[in-house]
Amino acid sequence: QVQLVESGGGLVQAGGSLRLSCAASGRTFSSYAMGWFRQAPGKEREFVATSSWSGRTTDYADSVQGRFTISKDNAKRTVYLQMNSLKPEDTAVYYCALRLNGITTRSPYQYDFWGQGTQVTVSS
Numbered sequence: 001q002v003q004l005v006e007s008g009g010g011l012v013q014a015g016g017s018l019r020l021s022c023a024a025s026g027r028t029f030s031s032y033a034m035g036w037f038r039q040a041p042g043k044e045r046e047f048v049a050t051s052s053w054s055g056r057t058t059d060y061a062d063s064v065q066g067r068f069t070i071s072k073d074n075a076k077r078t079v080y081l082q083m084n085s086l087k088p089e090d091t092a093v094y095y096c097a098l099r100l101n102g103i104t105t106r107s108p109y110q111y112d113f114w115g116q117g118t119q120v121t122v123s124s
Contacts, residue, residue: 002026002113004096009118012086016122020081022096022115031102034072034079035111038092038120045095045108049081053102061106064090086122093117 008020031053039045049070097111
């Protein structure tokens with residue numbers, strides 16, 4: 001099994017920044033892709049960003065392109081989501097996910113393990 005633990009969420013004013021972290025532990029694996037998703041109250045879980053094992057391939061939702069950056073530290077088995085220029089509509093619970101197949105995807109159904117989520121609230 002794999003455990004994913006997110007941290008770094010909180011309350012921030014619009015225009016501010018936060019960095020989320022997601023640390024993986026448990027079974028070892030040679031390569032994997034990581035993704036970030038979010039879910040606002042009353043809405044479906046939506047894709048935010050994803051990174052391949054090497055980090056050379058990344059993909060972002062249009063709504064966060066240019067503001068958010070995903071990065072990985074494979075030695076620490078940690079993935080980060082740097083969020084800048086935050087907007088009230090970014091308010092949601094943010095989840096990290098791990099896909100044992102190291103290919104990036106926007107589909108949440110293709111990920112094998114999920115964290116418990118961390119709340120991000122952006123005030124106007």
